[in-house]
Amino acid sequence: MQKQTKKWLLSLLLVLLIGTLAACAGSTAYTDAQNIVEASALADLMAQEGVVVIDARSSEDYAKGHLKGAVNLSPDELNGQGTIPSMLGTPQQFNRVMSKGGILPDSTVIIYDANGGVSSGRLWWAMKAFGHENVKVVNGGASAIVNAGLEISGDATQVTSSAYSSKGMDASIVATIDDVKDAVANGTATIIDVRTPAEFDEGAIPTSILYPHTSNLYSDGTFKSARDIYLNYKDLGLEKETPVILYCKSSYRATQTMLLLQEAGFSNVKVYDGAWLEWSVSGEETTSPAGPVEATVQDAS
Incomplete structure (x- = not known):
């Protein structure tokens, strides 16, 4: 009888352990x-107190319905006016945009979009680059907000302007063309191209590894877990301390990847601000002939 009791207890413990492990593994x-x-x-x-939610979708989508209380702010508003239109603007421009949105340096900023974290990631990265620490992205974006049953409104949120002052550019998360040249010539960083295979085949930065940003999402459009992201990029040969430079066409999609890599514990990741738009006209070597490339709304990346 005692042996049977012990066997029963052991079986119960085994079942509980398997259930716990399965629950942990299945939680994303x-x-x-x-x-x-x-x-x-x-x-x-x-x-x-001090929380600002940003809807990073288009003004048209915002007008159709948004999370009640959210402020509409496109990442395009932070782009500069130089020859490469997608590069970050000046600190003064950043301050103006943040002030218009009623954001203060100590605000907790939460961003959502409807394109798999691309627009949110771009705003997150830009804010981090200019020293705003407390900023997060909503997993699943606008769809997740609707599914959570949160109140949706068609009325624009009334905003009281602030007086934002940034800390200046944080070069630790922004790669320049010189950083990329060094990585190509001397292997100082692993370069990852997050564009589509078709774009990669048309021309890419030498030595770069193709890993599309869409590979960071589950089939329902939510972000893969930090564990899955870590394992996926480890399969590419990356360790958490590996220097990494990410790029796409116009440094939008790459920021979504950076967001998730940082969350997964990768500590030395930069986004190439000039991206393929700059590299393709720089006269530097490419993996295949590449002429001038124009930014388009369709790519938005």
Whole structure:
């Protein structure tokens, strides 16, 4: 009888252990994350002092319906006016845009979009680059907000302008063309191209590895877990301390990848600000002939 009891207890413990492990392995939600927040946590967060929610979609989509209380701000508003139109603008321009959105340097900023974290990632990266630390992206974007049953409004949120002052550019997360040249010539960093295979085949930066940004998403459009991201990029040969430079066509899609790599513990990651738009006209070597490339709304990347 005692042996049977022991066997039963051991069997029960084994079942409980397997269930616990399965639950842990199956959980893909981001809880207590540095850069990502679940839509289910938004209501409580928005009730706190100093929280600003940004809808990074187009003004047309915002007008059709947005999270009540969200401010519409496109990442395009932070682009400079130079020969490469997608590069970040000046600190003064950044300050003006943040002030218009009612954002202060100590605000907690939460961003959502409807394109797999591309627009949110771009705003997140730009804000980080100019020294704003407390900024997060909603996992699953606008769809997740609707699915969470949060209140949707068609009325524009009334904003009281602020007086924002940035800390200047943080070069630790922004790669220049000289950084990329050094990586190509001397292997100082692993270069990852997050564009589509078709774009990669038309021309790419030498030594770069293709890994499309869409590979960072599950089939429902939510971000892969930090564990899955780590394992996927480890398969590419990356360790958490590996120097990495990410690029796409216009440094939008690459920022989504950076967001997730940083969340997964990769600590030495930069986005090439000039991206393929700059490299393709620089006279530098490419993997195949590449003429001048124009930024388009369709690519938005």
